Amino acid sequence: MALNVxxxxxxxxxxxxxxxxxxxxxxxxxxxxxAGDGIEALAILATxxxxxxxxxxxxxxxxxxxxxxxxxxxxLLRQVPVLVISTDRSEDRLKRMxxxxxxxxxxxxxxxxxxxxxxxxxxxxxxDARAGL
Amino acid sequence: xxxxxxxxxxxAAVAEVLESMCFxxxxxxxxxxxxxxxxxxxxxxxxxGPTQGSFGVAVKLPTAILIAGNFLGQEPEELTELxxxxxxxxxxxxxxxxxxxxxxPQAPFHLATPRAEEQxxxxxxxxxxxxxxxxxxxxxxxxxx
Numbered sequence: 001m002a003l004n005v006x007x008x009x010x011x012x013x014x015x016x017x018x019x020x021x022x023x024x025x026x027x028x029x030x031x032x033x034x035a036g037d038g039i040e041a042l043a044i045l046a047t048x049x050x051x052x053x054x055x056x057x058x059x060x061x062x063x064x065x066x067x068x069x070x071x072x073x074x075x076l077l078r079q080v081p082v083l084v085i086s087t088d089r090s091e092d093r094l095k096r097m098x099x100x101x102x103x104x105x106x107x108x109x110x111x112x113x114x115x116x117x118x119x120x121x122x123x124x125x126x127x128d129a130r131a132g133l
Numbered sequence: 134x135x136x137x138x139x140x141x142x143x144x145a146a147v148a149e150v151l152e153s154m155c156f157x158x159x160x161x162x163x164x165x166x167x168x169x170x171x172x173x174x175x176x177x178x179x180x181x182g183p184t185q186g187s188f189g190v191a192v193k194l195p196t197a198i199l200i201a202g203n204f205l206g207q208e209p210e211e212l213t214e215l216x217x218x219x220x221x222x223x224x225x226x227x228x229x230x231x232x233x234x235x236x237x238p239q240a241p242f243h244l245a246t247p248r249a250e251e252q253x254x255x256x257x258x259x260x261x262x263x264x265x266x267x268x269x270x271x272x273x274x275x276x277x278x
Contacts, residue, residue, distance in 0.1 A: 011222070011226070013219050013220045014223050017154070017205065020205070058245075087226060089230070089238065091239055092240075093241045108227045108230065109153040109154040109227050109231065
């Protein structure tokens with residue numbers, strides 16, 4: 001089942017790298033959209049169904065923490081698994097993001113295999129959600 | 134924070150980022166000096182948390198383009214100067230985050246969006262390290278408030 005992926009990061013080059021890793025890792029991606037911050041991400045999510053959201057934390061306008069909080073509080077959007085990809089390695093931040101509803105956390109810099117493994121886990125959840133399981 | 138060897142931490146952070154994200158090997162270089170007549174791509178990241186300050190990465194423009202090519206998986210001739218500069222900013226962002234995680238693993242830091250640094254690389258109040266890559270020299274600097 002091909003998945004619709006939303007990549008949220010204020011760095012265009014990082015969005016490109018993530019997109020490339022997804023493609024090279026062989027994930028069945030139906031569509032891949034990009035947003036530069038949480039506000040843009042919510043605008044996309046309001047109009048297009050997404051199966052997975054990959055988000056940075058430190059972003060202008062609306063950061064990743066606020067975005068995850070908003071998604072978790074929405075009855076429909078809370079079903080969409082979120083993977084955090086961030087330079088922040090602190091235990092406090094990791095626990096906080098998972099407590100807010102993120103399903104996984106990858107730290108930058110990352111080896112492509114690490115992102116691939118995290119996506120493997122989350123994409124299974126996304127497919128189960130699509131199948132109503 | 135007292136007792137930390139920031140130069141060693143800097144070296145480790147630069148190596149980790151360039152090796153994992155750009156597939157580049159990097160070695161510390163004690164002989165490189167900033168060449169004032171060369172165009173440098175110098176990007177800084179301001180940070181706050183238990184420690185406040187700024188961090189930066191500087192490379193010559195041709196080196197920036199080669200690094201960007203590795204980072205993005207594209208041929209250098211396909212890239213614009215703007216793209217190369219943005220990649221250097223993202224490299225600075227990741228090195229800064231990696232460095233701060235070594236300074237204080239438990240503390241969350243906030244990193245501002247990378248921006249161009251107008252000042253010279255080696256200022257008196259900065260910790261500076263230079264590195265040799267096959268693609269050219271790279272300078273990393275740290276300024277603590």
